[in-house]
Amino acid sequence: MAGRVMLYYFNGRGKMESIRWLLTVAEVEFDEIYLTTREQYEKLLSDEALMFQQVPMVEIDGMKLIQTKAILNYIAEKYNLHGKDLKDRVMINMYSEGLMDLMEMIMIQPFVVDPKQKLDDIHSKAKERYLPVFEKVLSGSIYLVGGRLSCADVQLLECTLMLEEKFAGILADFPNVKSFQGRMTQIPAIKRFLLPGSKRKPQPDAAYIKTVMEVFKIKLPLP
Secondary structure, three states: OOOOEEEEEOOOOHHHHHHHHHHHHOOOOEEEEEOOOHHHHHHHHHOOOOOOOOOOEEEEOOEEEEOHHHHHHHHHHHOOOOOOOHHHHHHHHHHHHHHHHHHHHHHHHHHEOOHHHHHHHHHHHHHHHHHHHHHHHOOOOOOOEOOEOOHHHHHHHHHHHHHHHHOOOHHHHOHHHHHHHHHHOOOHHHHHHOOOOOOOOOOOOHHHHHHHHHHHOOOOOEO
16 A cells, blocks of 8 residues: 555564554554565665664655654654654653663563573663653653653553563552553553554564574674
């Protein structure tokens, strides 16, 4: 279909998952091309489709976009999920980048030398550095910034669900965050995305890790 958004990535979460979440909340239909071989990746390189030789890559509005933050910002701006003014946007970006830092720790955890130690580090930083920030800002507020839904809210929901997959009950000491999570999951587009059979991806498994290694020619464990 002409004009349909196309995502190029692996059949797994990684850095594309936040993009899937945001497109879903914006109620934008998208298709995906999954990288399964080194040859597919090399074809994208030879076609000069990847500016910095990296995925995720998103085809939207006649452009081939790379760099996760740039893609998220474009979608947020286009679909009115980036605040009402410059001050809103800088706050949204600060929250979003903090959440991306935390989610990236979870993303790389299966690839590192000592996954158990990495999990302990994630748990500690989530409870001491990240979740207290959101618990405070959500005291008396429905959304993080400006009283309206933004990409930062979507990423906070995504992040809390990822944390609960790893650490059941981690939100017990953060009732405002848990209440926020409950409200967000009632948004119709999100409710559909959380159902079986949606385009939401499962936690990474051995097959996903093997594919990433083969396509990028990397060896595990990462340092």
